[in-house]
Amino acid sequence: MTTLKSVDVVLVGFGWTGAIMGQQFVDQGLSVLALERGPWRDTSTDFATTFAQDELRYMWRHHLFQNVADDTLTIRNNTRQQALPMRRLGSFLLGTGVGSGGVHWNGQIWRFLPTDFQTKSHNQARYGKQAVTDYDLTVQDWGITYDELEPHYDTFDRLCGTSGKAGNLRGKIQPGGNPFEGARSNEYPTPPMVQTYGPTLFGEAAASLGHKPFPHPTGNLSQPYTNPLGAQLGECTYCGFCEKFGCGNYSKASPQTTVLPYLMSKPNFMLKTECEVLRVELAPDKKIATGVTYVNSAGEEFFQPAKIVILSAYILQNVRLLLLSGIGKPYDPATGEGVVGRNYAYQTMSSVNVFFDDKIINPFIGAGAMATVIDEYNGDNFDHGGLGFIGGAYIAGMVTGGRPIEMIYTPKGTPAWGLEWKHAAAKNYLKSFSISVHGSNMSNRGNYLDLDPTYRDVHGRPMLRMTFDFTDNDFKMSNYLTDRASEVARAMGPREIKENRRKGSWNVTPYQTTHNTGGAIMGDDPNTSVVNKYLQTWDVHNVFSMGAGAFPQNAGYNPTATLAALAFHSASAIISQYLKAPGPMVQA
Amino acid sequence: MAVREFDRRKFLLAGAAAGTTAAAVVFHDGELGAPPETITGGMPWAEGAADSPPGADTGTGYVYLTAAEAAFVEAAVDRLIPADPVGPGAVEAGVPTFIDRQLAGTYGRGDHYFLGGPWPAGVQEQGYQSRFSPAQLYRAAVPAVDRYVAGKFKSATFAALSAADRDTVLKGMESGDVHLDGGVNAKSFFAMLLQNTKEGYFSDPMYGGNRDMAAWKMIGFPGARYNYKEWVTRHGERFPNPPVGFKGRPAWKA
Ligand SMILES: Cc1cc2nc3c(=O)[nH]c(=O)nc-3n(C[C@H](O)[C@H](O)[C@H](O)COP(=O)(O)OP(=O)(O)OC[C@H]3O[C@@H](n4cnc5c(N)ncnc54)[C@H](O)[C@@H]3O)c2cc1C
Ligand code: SF4
Numbered sequence: 001m002t003t004l005k006s007v008d009v010v011l012v013g014f015g016w017t018g019a020i021m022g023q024q025f026v027d028q029g030l031s032v033l034a035l036e037r038g039p040w041r042d043t044s045t046d047f048a049t050t051f052a053q054d055e056l057r058y059m060w061r062h063h064l065f066q067n068v069a070d071d072t073l074t075i076r077n078n079t080r081q082q083a084l085p086m087r088r089l090g091s092f093l094l095g096t097g098v099g100s101g102g103v104h105w106n107g108q109i110w111r112f113l114p115t116d117f118q119t120k121s122h123n124q125a126r127y128g129k130q131a132v133t134d135y136d137l138t139v140q141d142w143g144i145t146y147d148e149l150e151p152h153y154d155t156f157d158r159l160c161g162t163s164g165k166a167g168n169l170r171g172k173i174q175p176g177g178n179p180f181e182g183a184r185s186n187e188y189p190t191p192p193m194v195q196t197y198g199p200t201l202f203g204e205a206a207a208s209l210g211h212k213p214f215p216h217p218t219g220n221l222s223q224p225y226t227n228p229l230g231a232q233l234g235e236c237t238y239c240g241f242c243e244k245f246g247c248g249n250y251s252k253a254s255p256q257t258t259v260l261p262y263l264m265s266k267p268n269f270m271l272k273t274e275c276e277v278l279r280v281e282l283a284p285d286k287k288i289a290t291g292v293t294y295v296n297s298a299g300e301e302f303f304q305p306a307k308i309v310i311l312s313a314y315i316l317q318n319v320r321l322l323l324l325s326g327i328g329k330p331y332d333p334a335t336g337e338g339v340v341g342r343n344y345a346y347q348t349m350s351s352v353n354v355f356f357d358d359k360i361i362n363p364f365i366g367a368g369a370m371a372t373v374i375d376e377y378n379g380d381n382f383d384h385g386g387l388g389f390i391g392g393a394y395i396a397g398m399v400t401g402g403r404p405i406e407m408i409y410t411p412k413g414t415p416a417w418g419l420e421w422k423h424a425a426a427k428n429y430l431k432s433f434s435i436s437v438h439g440s441n442m443s444n445r446g447n448y449l450d451l452d453p454t455y456r457d458v459h460g461r462p463m464l465r466m467t468f469d470f471t472d473n474d475f476k477m478s479n480y481l482t483d484r485a486s487e488v489a490r491a492m493g494p495r496e497i498k499e500n501r502r503k504g505s506w507n508v509t510p511y512q513t514t515h516n517t518g519g520a521i522m523g524d525d526p527n528t529s530v531v532n533k534y535l536q537t538w539d540v541h542n543v544f545s546m547g548a549g550a551f552p553q554n555a556g557y558n559p560t561a562t563l564a565a566l567a568f569h570s571a572s573a574i575i576s577q578y579l580k581a582p583g584p585m586v587q588a
Numbered sequence: 589m590a591v592r593e594f595d596r597r598k599f600l601l602a603g604a605a606a607g608t609t610a611a612a613v614v615f616h617d618g619e620l621g622a623p624p625e626t627i628t629g630g631m632p633w634a635e636g637a638a639d640s641p642p643g644a645d646t647g648t649g650y651v652y653l654t655a656a657e658a659a660f661v662e663a664a665v666d667r668l669i670p671a672d673p674v675g676p677g678a679v680e681a682g683v684p685t686f687i688d689r690q691l692a693g694t695y696g697r698g699d700h701y702f703l704g705g706p707w708p709a710g711v712q713e714q715g716y717q718s719r720f721s722p723a724q725l726y727r728a729a730v731p732a733v734d735r736y737v738a739g740k741f742k743s744a745t746f747a748a749l750s751a752a753d754r755d756t757v758l759k760g761m762e763s764g765d766v767h768l769d770g771g772v773n774a775k776s777f778f779a780m781l782l783q784n785t786k787e788g789y790f791s792d793p794m795y796g797g798n799r800d801m802a803a804w805k806m807i808g809f810p811g812a813r814y815n816y817k818e819w820v821t822r823h824g825e826r827f828p829n830p831p832v833g834f835k836g837r838p839a840w841k842a
Contacts, residue, residue, distance in 0.1 A: 039625075040627060042631060044633065044638075045633070045634070048640075051812075051834055053811075053812040054641055054791075054812075054834070056791035056795055057641050060787055061695060062700050067699070068700065068701065069698070069699060077713055082708060082710075084714045085702050085704070086702070087701050087702045087715065088700065088715065090715055194820050194821060196823075197823040200823060235817075237814055237816060238817060238819075238820055239814040248814065261631060264590070264627070264630055264631050267629060271626070272624065272625070273624065273627065297622060297624050360824050360825065362826075362827055364810060364813075364816070364827075365816040365827075404790040404804065416782065417667075417668040417669065417758075418669075418670065421669075422669055422670070422672075422806075423674055425806075429808055429809065430807070430808045455704065456704075504713075505713050507712070507713040508715040
């Protein structure tokens, strides 16, 4: 094994969090090396508008996603089952390559609610102690507040050029925005997208019921924008090939369109692709990391010494690297002890389809975050007294696109094939629409991540094992919210609606969301968290774990703005405190 | 100026080392196996580097399917999406050609499936659990279905059954009531067959199915366009333009 020249910072993985941390450190004059297991990717060569609209290649043949032939994870619903490999991507679509999930995400940009950061203390104060211990929930406070994160949410919005309308500007409720959001220090950088027909009808129906609909905040840009790094984004053309696809138009905020043109030009930055980190190496006392060991696609192994190791490899790989490197005590569901892998959570989704006789929706005119939304029933925006659950969801009248293999909705009772199915497809494709219920997922004692005892990846390392199922809290929440979505659906005056409720155990096959959270959670107590509020691991002070792995439970929103804000918050603490005095930044 | 260096020393396909077939560098779709690169000093833009789709041979005849397999696929997809005046059937739309080319290529080889063992059956929530790649599954499943049919319907192959009997067998596979031998899970094979049929029916004609974009025309999907800005606020109006594919439209050839 070859030992390479030391760098100040090594980034493990080069998606959103890797790109953000890289830019922050390069600006400090540090030498930064990013190790990315996938290939280089850029807009003009990899997602050209002449071939980006290929549903077969990108969605169904997984062209931009992690290849599970090399590495997958094993899955089961509970510890009584044997975990088996996810042999094909389904429920979530893991990214790989430069930009990773930031390339093929929708661009739905959300902040969590101020109370979401105090899930335990807030709900206990309002609903009593048992509100969070029912159903074996293990929810926690984050150890950070919305107000501490707000400036960093704002930085991410300005980086992306987020299109939207503020609902709460410095404490003042604004018409047209989300009245439930936490106070924002600034208006969105660009105005909201123009709403297409389906979302418009949804907004009218929601308003008629007394709700306060607003346009979904988007990283699909409503107008051209130049961000503070000088990167230029174009105007979205509503092409409908956004989520699961790269944007050939420079219109979707991604590492490629917002950070890379700036970062890549810096002489103190270097990127190595097709290089997979195998583990973080620790000094004999296990209190400090010396660097990382990686293997390239030629099979050559290297030791890369570094002063700071940033795990920016997505939550599942981050947790696995922590476990493989012996950082932090692994969680044991039998005793409830240990922290790494604890509080894995997901997202609890349902939907309602709406079918019209007379209205042509033209679903192919869409964008990754094209929606009108109501937030009345998210988080603790409504009284949960007597409902028997905590958490909530946003309800979105959404048209991301009309890709015909994935997105043909047929009425209740239609078979999946045959003449009847074909007739229903022909009749309803242009005239139907889906309302999505994007729900929270509360962490539970039995849901966790650890290393699989049987299955191994292409390098011979144990795969990650995921043990997960929904709990009664999630089902109750989801049913209550699906009822609310159905009310709006009916108010749209359709011929009929179809409810797609959350039923049964978590299943690996249909796509749900790639909003996996937890496993390397943050907090203020090393006995119940892996990282402190600066995402610094409690046990090894020069190893930082980015991403949604830090979330102690999942809120009813998409995660990326929050994990980006946490990255900016971590970088600013590393720059202002850690570089001057390396060591734990929070005393345990 | 970007410095980009290909590290080709001892270059090996990582997948090959583990006993699976890895895609060649041309399919640089994120798998381990492309050459390692070091990039510094700028964006490594290169002339002619576009990662355009590989497409498929859309001519007639079968490349992977044997005559018996082709007879099965034609007879099955004809029931999954039958022809009538509303729109094309799967056979007319070229779905058997699409499936054949997919099975002959990287998809058929299972390049994006993890196929390592052990292989317990698992529960339904755990999804596809088999050591067969898609091409191997079709190869094992077709004779297994024919054996089932021979036992149940007295010496007929699936392809020789009436439409109604084919529907009965397909429904039994879909529900899991039909059990097949040869290590084939009828339910997962049915799910793959139906998925592949819809893929061939609705994907870009470049892949051999969706002939003349007739399936797109039937539902009103305008194809591989990328700019609808003028249409965003034209609420409820029917979009008038015919579909386009990556290679244009059939009419352009005239
Ligand atoms: C289809 C889809 C739609 C989505 N839509 C939205 C949305 O609308 N809104 C939202 O908020 N979120 C959305 N997401 C989620 C969003 O993509 C992620 O939250 C975000 O990309 C996570 O960023 P990250 O930096 O943590 O990880 P990633 O972006 O996944 O980056 C991790 C990188 O690390 C690399 N890596 C992993 N292991 C190693 C290793 N051992 N060595 C070297 N490199 C390694 C990976 O190849 C990858 O490039 C979506 C995701 C998907 C798949
Ligand atoms: S919908 Fe807009 S942002 Fe999304 S891929 Fe198309 S042009 Fe880009």
